[in-house]
Amino acid sequence: MSEASTSLLTTVLFFLLLLSAFFSSSETGMMAINRYRLRHLVKKGHKAALRTSNLLDRPDRLIGVILIGNNFVNILASALATIIAVRLWGEDSGIAIATLGLTVFVLIFGEVTPKTVAAMFPEKVAFPASLVLFPLLKLLYPMVVALNWICGLLLKPFGIRPGEAVQDQLNAEELRTIVTDPGMLLPQKRRGMLLGILDLEKVRVDDIMVPRNEVLGIDIEDDIKDILDQLRDCQHTRVPVFKGDVNNLVGMLHMRKVARLLSEEEVNKAMLLQETTEPYYVPESTPLHTQLFNFQKTKERVALVVDEYGDVMGLVTLEDILEEIVGDFTTDVSDSSQDITPQEDGTYIIDGSASVRDINKILGWSLPTEDARTINGLITEQMEFIPESSVCLKVGIYRLEIMQMQDNRVKSVRMFTADQWKKIRKAKKK
Known part of the structure; x- marks a missing residue:
């Protein structure tokens, strides 16, 4: 009778160690899971991800139910181990052997090993565990709420409110770290494009503009023959028209309109000036992401960059900004x-x-x-x-x-x- 009961208690003790490993791995798996991947899976309708997300919405209650289960299992295992050890080795030696032996077993099989596995494979642990933790939370809900209320009272003087869910947010630099992570399953080209978008906030239009001395434009005071030759050889879709100096800007001339004019028998300066449009100016300190939205808003593609005194410093185009994101996409040699x-x-x-x-x-x-x-x-x-x-x-x-x-x-x-x-x-x- 005594041997049979001891064998039964040993079996129960082994089962309790398995439960201890389950609760320990569940805690680590739930806390270590990638929240952004979890949100993605929730949007796709993944049922296990949805259960896990609901549990993580109130981490205080999740931790409460896990710790209630884990502590109950470990305390009960300690009591059973003591009974078994006393029966086998007597009262004096049994208590010491039970304490030492159970400590080793719980550390190895109930804590370190399952938590290590859960930290390495959080999804594979958290998703199956949610099948047990979700109904267990409903079953122990009154006890969990009471435990959280007591903990809340203890944490209140420190300004901590356990019931408030912490929102995971990333700033630009943290997002940059994620994008540059070699473990990301992104091709190098796409990774570079994402980094280019993040860099738009750091770069201003004067960093990428064509400087004033390199701006190709039409001086309306030149001979009409020279102007027409210059227009025929022009490789740009829009060119500035000025009088003597780029600061005396008359307007912007679209080459599509010039092509129609060149088909005329005689082209004069008045005809060219009639086809010009109002130039679009931007301050030199405008960030690229702001200027990109401004181009989209104004339906412009070319802007003249001016300093604080209104003098033209250079020229920036929509293509220049896009190349900061996707890289050079023109066929011309850089x-x-x-x-x-x-x-x-x-x-x-x-x-x-x-x-x-x-x-x-x-x-x-x-x-x-x-x-x-x-x-x-x-x-x-x-x-x-x-x-x-x-x-x-x-x-x-x-x-x-x-x-x-x-x-x-x-x-x-x-x-x-x-x-x-x-x-x-x-x-x-x-």
Whole structure:
């Protein structure tokens, strides 16, 4: 009789250890599950995800029912282990053996192992567990509510309200971290597009605009023959028309209208001016994401960038902003890549007018872009005076050697990283 009852108690004890493992793994699985993937599955109508989401809406009650079950199982297992150990080894040794043995078994089989598995595979644990926890919460609801009420009273002086669900929110930098995670199942191209969208808030129109000295436009004071030749060779869909200087802007001319005019026998300046439209101006400090919405709102595709005094600084197009998101999609060779000439020793000869942002994108560097737009501007900003040729300077981990000066500006510069500089020095020693 005694042996049979001991065997029965041992079987019950083994079953209680399994229940302890279930409650421990359920707690870890529920808390470790990816909330954003869970929301996605809920939207798709996944039943297990819906049950799990309902349980996680009130984490205080979920934890309450899990801990009630886990503590009840562990305490009952402790009592049974003590009874079994006393019967087998006597009262004096049995209690010590039961305490030590059950501690080891609960830690290994009831806590560490199931929680490790649940942390690695939270969905595979949480979804099946919701089948048990959901009805168990309804069964123990009065006890869980009472327990949460007592806990709420204890936490109230600290300003903590357990009943309030915490909303998971991501800011732009946290979202960027998720997107750049190598474990994301996203192609590199799409990942780059998502990062490009996030970067729109950091970049202003003056960072990507075509600078004023590179804007191709029609000077209405030129000879009409030269103007027509320029229009026939123009590769842009819209060009600014001005008088003498780009600040004296008359309007924007659409090449589709010009094509119709060129079919006429005689074209004069008055006919061209009649086809121009009102120019669209934007401040230099406008963020790209704002300007993208402004283009959409105004149905414009080209904007003239002006500074605080109203002077034209450059020109920005809708295509320029879109290329910041999807990358270059035109068939023309990038002007920025032409400004960078790789050398055999691993260095680069770069034009002084090259954009710092473009260099960072093409070479994968991280030159500062806050205070200067071009390499010439970066050098003068760092040195605080107009340098001479053959001057070298250090910007972060990058080395710059001025190769040529022209009209008080840097014409070309040799650039390389600190690692490349070490390789060059080693090569010279050999």
